[in-house]
Amino acid sequence: MVELNKRGGALDMYHDAIKMLEHKIEMGTSGSKWLLIGNALRWKFIKDDVKSILSTIDCLSGVLLMAQNMDHLYDYISLSI
Numbered sequence: 001m002v003e004l005n006k007r008g009g010a011l012d013m014y015h016d017a018i019k020m021l022e023h024k025i026e027m028g029t030s031g032s033k034w035l036l037i038g039n040a041l042r043w044k045f046i047k048d049d050v051k052s053i054l055s056t057i058d059c060l061s062g063v064l065l066m067a068q069n070m071d072h073l074y075d076y077i078s079l080s081i
Contacts, residue, residue, distance in 0.1 A: 010067070014060045021053045 006012070024046055039046075 010060055010063050014057065014064065017053050017056045017060065021050065021057070024050050024053065
């Protein structure tokens with residue numbers, strides 16, 4: 001689990017992806033009426049970015065889940081010996 005927490009590791013990448021997703025979503029929900037209309041028109045182009053970020057988050061979630069399971073397995077094996 002220590003390797004995941006390093007700079008540039010899976011947790012760091014997960015954090016960065018969530019921040020990017022938050023930024024993309026906030027871009028479309030704040031501002032004046034004209035800005036909201038402009039953001040609604042741009043959504044068609046932003047939507048692909050959001051899908052890509054969500055795909056990245058999904059992949060990283062799998063990596064983190066596998067690492068957690070391996071860590072528990074390692075603890076179990078260590079206690080058994």
